Amino acid sequence: MPTIRIVTDSTADIPKEIVEKWNIEVIPLSVVFSETESYEDGVTLTPEAFYEKIEKEDVIPTTSQPTPHQFEEVYRALKSEGAEVIFSIHLSSKLSGTYQAATIAQASLEDEVDVRVVDSRQASYAIGIMVAEMAELAYENKPVADLEARLDELTKDTNVYFLVDTLHFLQKNGRIGKASAILGSLLKVKPILSLSEEGEVYPLDKARGPKKAISRIVEIIKEQYGDSPIHIGASHALNEELANELVQRVKQECQVESVVMTTIGAVIGAHVGPGTVSISCTKATTK
Known part of the structure; x- marks a missing residue:
């Protein structure tokens, strides 16, 4: 069976222990407070530090999606680790350009690795609940067809x-x-x-x-x-x-x-x- 890996983004709000348990790859979005102050979601800025900061400074930051280049780097790294099929499941395209950036990266690598980009049409752990189950199936070496069938159910039932x-x-x-x-x-x-x-x-x-x-x-x-x-x-x-x-x-x-x-x-x-x-x-x- 092909080796399958699951990619998502930081808006899935998946607990660290689940990320590590099922070997999920998480690409961070950015939180921007000013031209000179930005952070990677969950990497250089924890949720606790974020809420403390917005309360102290009384500010609403903006956010930005990863670049296609960031997705390309992740997809290539996973390929080098042996991934043959990558399911890349992301924040609703109505809320962010993250899905679009992933599809651009997918198109640029279509001759190198089989990447399947998915618009979850969800946010926060509504993405995570889907990603975690897909990653568990991938970790158990289930066939691609099984993952596709379950993903179809998840997108309808979540x-x-x-x-x-x-x-x-x-x-x-x-x-x-x-x-x-x-x-x-x-x-x-x-x-x-x-x-x-x-x-x-x-x-x-x-x-x-x-x-x-x-x-x-x-x-x-x-x-x-x-x-x-x-x-x-x-x-x-x-x-x-x-x-x-x-x-x-x-x-x-x-x-x-x-x-x-x-x-x-x-x-x-x-x-x-x-x-x-x-x-x-x-x-x-x-x-």
Whole structure:
């Protein structure tokens, strides 16, 4: 069987232990505070240092995707290690140029190595939940056809739902409209956000306060997955208590097979802000 490797980017917010366990290659995006101050997400800037910095300096940084050259270097390095097929799974193309940069690199290397670039149409651990399972299959030397079939299921069955403390970050970075940002600041309304089938942020529902928002998210997940076994991943930006509460509620109501807790990294954090909590879900395989 061909040797298969999995590549993703830092917006997948995959815990380090999972990256190391399944030999996942992670390409960092950059967080830019000024012309002279930028950091590599998860490499030279930890999530903890990032949130401390934006709180102290009261600044919303910009972000930038890797260059095609960075992708080429990674793909070539993996080929030199023996990779014959590379699945490169990335942040929604509606939110970043990362996917486009990867496809440019893919085209430049099409005669050298079999790279399959995938637009996850997701963000944060909704990407990670897909990548981790693909990497496990690759690590177990499953056939390429098995990975392709499972990836097709994952892209159809994975959803993410999230709450933000404020819509200011999303509005400032152009990820959600001003009208929605104003709505979210009124009467303690908590918009429940998700990503559309095309991979764009949109307000799915709303609730008064975080407790009712959690209850509504659990209802949505139950409606979406019914009694099917699911994998879940909870992500948070300095809001572990609420993330744990959300996980416990989902476990009470749904057939949860596995749970991963992770911290939202600097790039996603720059767009959603501190206090954000999200939950990513996908159907487990039926064996």
